[in-house]
Amino acid sequence: MRDTGYSLRNAGCSLLPVRWGLFAVAILILAAPVAASGPTNPPNPTTVILVVGAPGQDEFGRVFAESARLWLQACEKGHAQSIAIG
Numbered sequence: 784m785r786d787t788g789y790s791l792r793n794a795g796c797s798l799l800p801v802r803w804g805l806f807a808v809a810i811l812i813l814a815a816p817v818a819a820s821g822p823t824n825p826p827n828p829t830t831v832i833l834v835v836g837a838p839g840q841d842e843f844g845r846v847f848a849e850s851a852r853l854w855l856q857a858c859e860k861g862h863a864q865s866i867a868i869g
Contacts, residue, residue: 831858835869 835851838844851867858865 829861829863831863831865833858833865833867835867837869 831854833851833854835847838847855865855867
């Protein structure tokens with residue numbers, strides 16, 4: 784191949800903007816499928832197993848029942864599956 788002595792650098796041009804432009808286009812092409820898929824709502828794998836023990840005394844029974852109610856309410860609010868035992 785014959786060297787003509789002409790190049791973009793000799794003409795005062797830089798290839799840096801062209802490279803950055805190609806890089807930006809490549810990123811957009813790669814990111815397009817991800818952006819096009821949109822938000823998804825995967826199933827929530829969180830499961831809370833609530834075990835309420837024997838109250839023993841009446842005052843503990845009321846506290847256990849109230850605590851269990853609050854836990855089940857929190858599970859519902861957090862969209863978690865709950866399993867209550869006892």
